[in-house]
Amino acid sequence: MVVVQRKALTLAERLYLPEVLRGLSLTFRKFFEKPITRQYPEQPLPTDEVTRGQPRLVVKEDGNIACVSCGMCEIACPAYAITIDGGETDRGIEREPKKFEIDMLRCILCGFCEEACPKDAIFMSNELELADYTRAGLVYDLEKLKRPKSALQKRIDYVYRLNDRWRSKQ
Amino acid sequence: MTKIQINGREVEADPKQPLIRACHDQGVDVPMYCYHPGLASVGSCRICQVEVAGAPGQPSRVVAACRTPVSKGMVVSTDTPKAHDARRECLEFLLKNHPLDCPICDKAGECDLQDYSFNEGQGEGRSSEPRRKLQKRKSLGDVIVLDEERCILCSRCVRFFTDVTKKAQLTVEGLGSRSVINTYMDKPLEGNYQGNLADICPVGALTSKKFRFQARVWNLSKTLSTCGECSRGCSISVESLRAKEVKRIRPRYNAAVNQWWMCDTGRHALAPLTRPQAPEGAVLGGRLRGAAVRGYNGLELADDVAALDLAADMLAAHPGAVVIVSPFATQEEAKAALALAQALKATPQFVSPAPNALKDDLLHTGDPCPNRRGLVEQGFAALEPAAALAALAAAPSAVLAGERVLELLGHEGLAKLPTKLRLVAFDVETSDIPALDIAFPVPTHVEKSGHWVNLDGCVGVLNVAVPPPALVRRLDLQLAALTAKLSAVPARS
Numbered sequence: 001m002v003v004v005q006r007k008a009l010t011l012a013e014r015l016y017l018p019e020v021l022r023g024l025s026l027t028f029r030k031f032f033e034k035p036i037t038r039q040y041p042e043q044p045l046p047t048d049e050v051t052r053g054q055p056r057l058v059v060k061e062d063g064n065i066a067c068v069s070c071g072m073c074e075i076a077c078p079a080y081a082i083t084i085d086g087g088e089t090d091r092g093i094e095r096e097p098k099k100f101e102i103d104m105l106r107c108i109l110c111g112f113c114e115e116a117c118p119k120d121a122i123f124m125s126n127e128l129e130l131a132d133y134t135r136a137g138l139v140y141d142l143e144k145l146k147r148p149k150s151a152l153q154k155r156i157d158y159v160y161r162l163n164d165r166w167r168s169k170q
Numbered sequence: 171m172t173k174i175q176i177n178g179r180e181v182e183a184d185p186k187q188p189l190i191r192a193c194h195d196q197g198v199d200v201p202m203y204c205y206h207p208g209l210a211s212v213g214s215c216r217i218c219q220v221e222v223a224g225a226p227g228q229p230s231r232v233v234a235a236c237r238t239p240v241s242k243g244m245v246v247s248t249d250t251p252k253a254h255d256a257r258r259e260c261l262e263f264l265l266k267n268h269p270l271d272c273p274i275c276d277k278a279g280e281c282d283l284q285d286y287s288f289n290e291g292q293g294e295g296r297s298s299e300p301r302r303k304l305q306k307r308k309s310l311g312d313v314i315v316l317d318e319e320r321c322i323l324c325s326r327c328v329r330f331f332t333d334v335t336k337k338a339q340l341t342v343e344g345l346g347s348r349s350v351i352n353t354y355m356d357k358p359l360e361g362n363y364q365g366n367l368a369d370i371c372p373v374g375a376l377t378s379k380k381f382r383f384q385a386r387v388w389n390l391s392k393t394l395s396t397c398g399e400c401s402r403g404c405s406i407s408v409e410s411l412r413a414k415e416v417k418r419i420r421p422r423y424n425a426a427v428n429q430w431w432m433c434d435t436g437r438h439a440l441a442p443l444t445r446p447q448a449p450e451g452a453v454l455g456g457r458l459r460g461a462a463v464r465g466y467n468g469l470e471l472a473d474d475v476a477a478l479d480l481a482a483d484m485l486a487a488h489p490g491a492v493v494i495v496s497p498f499a500t501q502e503e504a505k506a507a508l509a510l511a512q513a514l515k516a517t518p519q520f521v522s523p524a525p526n527a528l529k530d531d532l533l534h535t536g537d538p539c540p541n542r543r544g545l546v547e548q549g550f551a552a553l554e555p556a557a558a559l560a561a562l563a564a565a566p567s568a569v570l571a572g573e574r575v576l577e578l579l580g581h582e583g584l585a586k587l588p589t590k591l592r593l594v595a596f597d598v599e600t601s602d603i604p605a606l607d608i609a610f611p612v613p614t615h616v617e618k619s620g621h622w623v624n625l626d627g628c629v630g631v632l633n634v635a636v637p638p639p640a641l642v643r644r645l646d647l648q649l650a651a652l653t654a655k656l657s658a659v660p661a662r663s
Binding site: 068069070071072074075085086087088092093094095118119 | 272273274306307383384386
């Protein structure tokens with residue numbers, strides 16, 4: 001059996017008030033320091049290129065979507081969040097998505113779609129906020145997913161850098 | 171049969187067959203592009219090269235397994251470094267001009283070139299020359315589109331027309347590296363068997379216009395089934411996307427019925443299978459959503475149990491019913507209809523529309539009744555639509571049962587039937603028929619399981635490829651329920 005010997009209190013501790021003042025002194029000191037909490041959403045979270053936010057589709061400089069609806073992201077998605085229906089287009093690439101839906105409630109932001117894409121058409125953006133009044137509203141369609149390439153450029157450069165590093169190790 | 175050795179195993183092989191067939195029969199995988207068991211072998215692709223031991227004291231040789239006959243005591247190895255090297259070198263040349271199109275290619279996922287490149291090929295090309303630039307979207311008629319860049323010139327498509335349909339339409343045009351597949355005089359392809367080209371093409375060069383970019387093949391769930399377009403009953407695979415819509419129908423090998431082929435009529439018969447439902451609450455304008463009973467405002471949706479009670483009462487009150495089933499009725503449905511006909515003291519009959527002009531000497535029989543033989547064997551009498559309509563006009567009451575029975579009888583003729591006829595119909599969809607009193611929905615033949623007997627007596631199986639819509643019950647169960655109700659209803663004097 002373990003017998004815990006209670007520590008005998010000093011006089012200052014037994015007087016109670018000095019210890020209270022010592023504790024409060026910490027509290028008062030913090031009043032004059034820079035706050036470490038953030039006033040979200042007025043002050044949004046800092047993001048940079050390593051942030052894996054929601055996936056977005058690249059619209060190239062010529063205004064066409066880069067996606068050819070090959071279905072690689074759909075099959076790579078571990079959460080079954082992506083649904084694609086392809087169709088024919090008059091462009092040289094022949095094929096483009098007619099329906100491209102990502103169920104953002106299912107998406108786990110793993111970035112597999114970005115990794116699987118053979119056409120550099122889907123990238124993880126820095127957009128993280130997700131709120132709506134209905135579930136259906138959080139199934140994002142083609143129009144909600146399209147982003148100009150310039151908006152995703154930082155992430156695209158980062159992914160290219162990563163891939164180059166992987167290649168050089170081979 | 172001759173004894174040969176494949177990969178160190180003593181096996182029996184047929185000397186009349188090429189070596190590749192002996193390997194495949196033994197479960198030894200030998201890749202192939204130009205060889206197809208249904209076509210003459212030409213040995214143009216050289217991907218099937220295997221190593222065959224030479225005579226004693228001689229070095230072994232690498233031979234094309236599709237052009238080498240089986241001979242006594244042959245020692246064959248498919249897995250040696252020499253054989254692998256030969257195949258890898260061959261593959262490198264085949265891929266020299268093949269575009270990296272897999273993300274947009276319809277064949278991706280079921281492409282032989284993709285599979286063998288993954289197994290045997292190298293990751294990167296060594297050629298610094300640009301790939302050939304050719305036509306990407308060349309239409310070859312109404313069914314097939316040709317991508318000349320993807321073609322590896324195996325000439326399976328050329329031989330399909332010379333060997334199977336016996337009417338040559340395609341040829342290899344040009345010489346050497348300028349060879350392309352083309353039709354004679356740039357004429358569009360014709361005939362009812364063009365769709366097979368998309369199946370036999372080992373790469374994505376020939377693709378089907380109807381299926382083009384409709385779905386990725388790995389997302390399709392494949393269900394074994396039987397084609398209902400004629401009495402041949404070709405074995406097919408019904409391929410549906412997300413358990414909702416049938417996207418493609420392809421032939422399935424069946425030595426006794428259709429071998430590897432099927433006609434385009436059956437292949438493209440998707441419209442009756444992907445018919446939309448009627449608008450919410452409506453009876454007409456699409457597939458029946460549930461039982462419908464004639465009220466003051468025409469046919470109205472009703473509870474199916476109440477409708478069945480009503481149908482039993484009506485048929486009991488108007489004895490002398492005529493029972494006519496659809497030629498699409500399965501053996502199981504026919505059995506249930508037979509019991510119903512006995513309960514109603516009626517002669518079992520089925521609609522037998524006139525033969526159509528699609529008859530050819532390969533597969534299509536021209537007879538639009540997939541289960542004619544099965545129905546005749548069960549004791550059903552064939553009835554021309556005109557004779558059926560005459561019998562209906564004279565009858566006090568009638569039961570029409572089975573998929574597309576109303577369509578085959580003719581909606582115009584049905585609309586002219588006297589309204590004193592008490593008519594109960596079980597069909598996928600109905601039109602505005604004044605004589606129709608009660609209608610029940612039935613599943614289509616890709617939404618139910620069952621059996622059809624083709625003209626030669628071969629039994630074809632039907633399986634559920636897509637689930638039927640809610641409230642649509644199996645026809646045989648509905649007919650059995652009606653028969654049970656009829657036996658419970660006391661006969662009126």
